[in-house]
Amino acid sequence: MKNNNILAVDAMGGDFGPSVVVPGALQAAKQCGAKILFVGLEDKIQEVLDTLPDDLKAVDYSIVHASQVVEMNEKPSDILRQKKDSSIQVACRLVKDGEAHAVISAGHSGACVACGMFIIGRISGVERPCLATIMPSKTTPRLLLDVGANVECKPYHLFQFALMGAAFAKDILEYEEPRVGILSIGEEEGKGTSTVKEAYDLLKVAQHLNFVGNVEGRDIFIGDVDVVVCDGFVGNIALKLSEGLAFSLTHVLKKELTGNGLLPKIGAFLAKKAFLKFKKKIDYAEYGGAPLLGLKGISFVCHGSSNKRAIESAVLMANTYIEKDTHNKLLNSLKENEELTSFARSV
Amino acid sequence: MKNNNILAVDAMGGDFGPSVVVPGALQAAKQCGAKILFVGLEDKIQEVLDTLPDDLKAVDYSIVHASQVVEMNEKPSDILRQKKDSSIQVACRLVKDGEAHAVISAGHSGACVACGMFIIGRISGVERPCLATIMPSKTTPRLLLDVGANVECKPYHLFQFALMGAAFAKDILEYEEPRVGILSIGEEEGKGTSTVKEAYDLLKVAQHLNFVGNVEGRDIFIGDVDVVVCDGFVGNIALKLSEGLAFSLTHVLKKELTGNGLLPKIGAFLAKKAFLKFKKKIDYAEYGGAPLLGLKGISFVCHGSSNKRAIESAVLMANTYIEKDTHNKLLNSLKENEELTSFARSV
Numbered sequence: 001m002k003n004n005n006i007l008a009v010d011a012m013g014g015d016f017g018p019s020v021v022v023p024g025a026l027q028a029a030k031q032c033g034a035k036i037l038f039v040g041l042e043d044k045i046q047e048v049l050d051t052l053p054d055d056l057k058a059v060d061y062s063i064v065h066a067s068q069v070v071e072m073n074e075k076p077s078d079i080l081r082q083k084k085d086s087s088i089q090v091a092c093r094l095v096k097d098g099e100a101h102a103v104i105s106a107g108h109s110g111a112c113v114a115c116g117m118f119i120i121g122r123i124s125g126v127e128r129p130c131l132a133t134i135m136p137s138k139t140t141p142r143l144l145l146d147v148g149a150n151v152e153c154k155p156y157h158l159f160q161f162a163l164m165g166a167a168f169a170k171d172i173l174e175y176e177e178p179r180v181g182i183l184s185i186g187e188e189e190g191k192g193t194s195t196v197k198e199a200y201d202l203l204k205v206a207q208h209l210n211f212v213g214n215v216e217g218r219d220i221f222i223g224d225v226d227v228v229v230c231d232g233f234v235g236n237i238a239l240k241l242s243e244g245l246a247f248s249l250t251h252v253l254k255k256e257l258t259g260n261g262l263l264p265k266i267g268a269f270l271a272k273k274a275f276l277k278f279k280k281k282i283d284y285a286e287y288g289g290a291p292l293l294g295l296k297g298i299s300f301v302c303h304g305s306s307n308k309r310a311i312e313s314a315v316l317m318a319n320t321y322i323e324k325d326t327h328n329k330l331l332n333s334l335k336e337n338e339e340l341t342s343f344a345r346s347v
Numbered sequence: 348m349k350n351n352n353i354l355a356v357d358a359m360g361g362d363f364g365p366s367v368v369v370p371g372a373l374q375a376a377k378q379c380g381a382k383i384l385f386v387g388l389e390d391k392i393q394e395v396l397d398t399l400p401d402d403l404k405a406v407d408y409s410i411v412h413a414s415q416v417v418e419m420n421e422k423p424s425d426i427l428r429q430k431k432d433s434s435i436q437v438a439c440r441l442v443k444d445g446e447a448h449a450v451i452s453a454g455h456s457g458a459c460v461a462c463g464m465f466i467i468g469r470i471s472g473v474e475r476p477c478l479a480t481i482m483p484s485k486t487t488p489r490l491l492l493d494v495g496a497n498v499e500c501k502p503y504h505l506f507q508f509a510l511m512g513a514a515f516a517k518d519i520l521e522y523e524e525p526r527v528g529i530l531s532i533g534e535e536e537g538k539g540t541s542t543v544k545e546a547y548d549l550l551k552v553a554q555h556l557n558f559v560g561n562v563e564g565r566d567i568f569i570g571d572v573d574v575v576v577c578d579g580f581v582g583n584i585a586l587k588l589s590e591g592l593a594f595s596l597t598h599v600l601k602k603e604l605t606g607n608g609l610l611p612k613i614g615a616f617l618a619k620k621a622f623l624k625f626k627k628k629i630d631y632a633e634y635g636g637a638p639l640l641g642l643k644g645i646s647f648v649c650h651g652s653s654n655k656r657a658i659e660s661a662v663l664m665a666n667t668y669i670e671k672d673t674h675n676k677l678l679n680s681l682k683e684n685e686e687l688t689s690f691a692r693s694v
Contacts, residue, residue: 073535138595148532151540185495185583188420193498193580217584218591233540234581236532237564238588244565245592248485253600 002033002060005322007315008091008100011040012069013107014306018048021106024311026052029059031312032319036061037100040087041069066090070107072304076114088112092119095297102298102318104289106306112299113149113292120297125334125341128157129294130232131301132165133239134173134287135220142220143169143178143227147290148236155198156344158182158229159206160334162199164293165227166209167333171326172291172317175226181215183230183238189213195231202344203229207336288313291321298327349380349407352669354662355438355447358387359416360454361653365395368453371658373399376406378659379666383408384447387434388416413437417454419651423461435459439466442644449645449665451636453653459646460496460639467644472681472688475504476641477579478648479512480586481520481634482567489567490516490525490574494637495583502545503691505529505576507681509550511640512574513557514680518673519664522573528562530577530585536560542578549691550576554683635660638668645674 009025011018022038022045029036038045042065049057068086070079083089088107092115094100103120105112109131117129130146145165150157162180169178182200184192189200191214203211215225220238230238288310289300298321300314321327334341356372358365369385369392376383385392389412396404415433417426430436435454439462441447450467452459460476469476477493492512497504509527516525529546531539536547538561550558562572567585577585635657636647645668647661668674681688 138598151532183584185498185580185587217587217589218594220588221591221595223591230584233532234584237530237577237581238584240532240564241567241585241588242564242592244568244570245589246596247565248568249593249596251485 003319003323005032005034005102005319006037006100007034007318008037008039008064008094008103009315010087010091010103010105010107011038011045012066012087013105014302014311015304016307018045020306020308021311022048023052023056024306024308025104025315026056026059026061027308028312028315028319029061030056032316034315034319036315037064037091037094038062039064039066039091039094041066064090064094070111072108074108074111076108076110079108079111080114080118086111088115089119092116092299095299096120101322102300104300104302104311104314104318106302106304106311109148109301109304112301116292116295116299120295120299123294123296123331123334125338126160126294128153128160129292130157130161130164131290131292132168133290135239135242136287137221140175140226141173141287142225143173144220144235144238145227145229145293146232146235147239148232149292150232152233153195153231155195155202156341158195158199158231159202159337159344160294160341162203162209162211162227162229163206163333163337164330165229167329168291168293168326169227171324171329172320173226177210178226179210179212179224180227180229181212181219181223181225183217183220183228183234184214185216187214187216198344199229202340205340207340208333288315288317291317293330298322350666350670352379352381352449352666353384353447354381354665355384355386355411355441355450356662357434357438357450357452357454358385358392359413359434360452361649361658362651363654365392367653367655368658369395370399370403371653371655372451372662373403373406373408374655375659375662375666376408377403379663381662381666383662384411384438384441385409386411386413386438386441388413411437411441417458419455421455421458423455423457426455426458427461427465433458435462436466439463439646442646443467448669449647451647451649451658451661451665453649453651453658453661456495456648456651459648463639463642463646467642467646470641470643470678470681472685473507473641475500475507476639477504477508477511478637478639479515480637482586482589483634484568487522487573488520488634489572490520491567491582491585492574492576492640493579493582494586495579496639497579499580500542500578502542502549503688505542505546505578506549506553506684506691507641507688509546509556509558509574509576510553510680510684511677512576514676515638515640515673516574518671518676519667520573524557525573526557526559526571527574527576528559528566528570528572530564530567530575530581531561532563534561534563545691546576549687552687554687555680635662635664638664640677645669
């Protein structure tokens with residue numbers, strides 16, 4: 001069961017810090033056999049460990065002390081310059097120095113991106129790493145990227161997001177020939193911003209990519225597409241809008257189901273069961289972290305509000321990513337399209 | 348009950364054409380007392396009228412023949428040039444010539460925008476008219492604009508969308524001091540694209556505007572905001588994504604509620620009632636058409652898949668818009684901020 005993978009987990013990240021990160025990561029380690037390095041304030045981590053049952057701690061783990069804590073309102077550039085001993089910086093350095101194979105953090109996502117770019121470093125030829133998130137749908141999950149690492153993108157950035165997203169979806173989501181679409185406001189070629197149109201032209205001639213053209217907003221959930229590419233501004237709005245709408249609809253429907261005065265107890269009972277299943281189906285926690293693609297090392301960023309289950313999922317996905325050597329698949333896909341990317345960058 | 352408002356209704360628009368447009372508009376006329384001018388193929392409109400009960404037809408209406416029909420795959424510019432006798436062009440000319448006070452169409456939305464801009468014409472000082480849509484939420488409905496008329500926007504376009512959206516929300520949605528936000532990827536000032544940041548600076552100093560700053564994707568449904576401003580690319584994706592997600596979630600939850608084998612008949616019964624109420628709450632048809640703001644005349648664009656209820660709502664809203672003289676409130680708000688707009692345009 002035990003494997004040789006070493007995962008650096010930012011224990012201080014997220015709304016709940018070590019209290020959910022530590023048990024979540026241990027639970028994952030128990031399942032996959034990887035070694036966990038908890039990075040953060042040693043005493044805080046130990047405090048949580050002391051409360052946990054022994055069987056959960058019967059895995060390979062250790063603590064790497066990091067004295068500084070990142071606040072959510074700090075600027076990524078300030079964190080990078082001034083918080084050299086923060087948990088996210090220390091965790092990224094472990095990856096850079098080869099002491100860990102991947103970093104997982106539910107902390108400040110801007111800091112995760114900045115530390116990923118400037119400490120772990122970018123893959124040669126990749127200007128912009130991007131955050132990819134797995135969106136649940138009526139049928140199979142879809143990958144949406146970028147969801148916030150890059151506010152303004154050039155066509156060849158979107159092109160590389162598509163290449164990396166497809167490689168990830170193929171390997172990790174196990175889609176044989178993932179259908180890749182670019183997010184726009186009409187299915188026909190020629191719809192959208194000038195950036196989208198230029199990226200479309202590149203994607204059309206990409207090597208080994210199943211490009212299906214433009215897709216619309218609704219297709220993220222109900223269209224014939226597996227990987228949806230957009231810039232980080234649009235992607236972040238799409239992601240947060242989905243969270244808000246799912247929350248809002250669930251609330252409205254729950255109220256209707258349980259509060260109508262007609263057999264309310266049976267209604268509430270049935271609704272509770274249905275909502276639990278429903279929640280599992282649409283729950284982001286099931287998919288855990290968003291991979292930060294385009295770095296020399298492996299990094300997963302989790303939602304700030306991650307619960308234990310989300311941390312566990314992210315750690316398991318990072319482990320799978322290492323086991324399957326997904327990183328090299330990404331490199332290959334980028335390499336096969338190197339000339340095209342260089343050409344696009346030069347025009 | 349009868350009033351002096353004359354509404355030009357594009358009878359050929361939408362997925363279902365006159366079969367839903369004609370009864371929907373008559374139903375609205377019955378309620379509000381406006382006169383309806385049905386524009387389109389006379390025989391097709393008459394055919395539908397012949398099937399309708401007399402009491403529905405006991406309103407003031409007439410038919411204005413238009414010999415050409417617009418196909419959904421035609422380019423707006425081609426429609427404008429080559430289909431001078433299409434129902435949307437003829438209806439817009441009725442408004443331009445003062446023979447109707449407003450046009451309502453569920454047809455090709457690109458054609459509605461193009462004909463609105465080039466036949467009805469823009470308000471002096473408004474470069475870009477925009478489409479505003481009413482989004483249902485957990486609490487009160489919100490106005491989102493632009494949802495597709497302008498793919499790429501300058502900061503002062505967004506600024507004018509905000510002014511017009513606020514005037515509309517105040518008058519039609521009856522919000523005393525509508526809270527106006529600009530859609531971005533973080534609440535803090537300084538987050539977002541350069542266009543968003545520049546628009547933010549303008550909105551901060553706008554006259555008579557309750558600007559609340561940046562809002563995020565989730566705020567469209569659950570945030571403290573009434574009017575959400577964005578460019579037409581982002582807005583269109585947000586709108587269609589919401590439709591796709593609402594459809595997808597409803598599907599998943601319905602399946603869970605009715606198919607779990609536990610008291611399935613009671614579950615199905617309770618679910619059906621809840622879903623009907625739920626549908627009413629989130630149904631876009633309840634709000635009907637999207638106003639095209641910034642034109643010299645009044646234009647409402649309906650969803651292509653509009654049902655009778657949606658057409659009825661749009662016609663009623665157009666009538667209210669005339670009655671309340673909302674158009675002049677828009678003009679006032681634009682005028683109060685004229686200098687600021689001119690300044691922004693010149694830099």
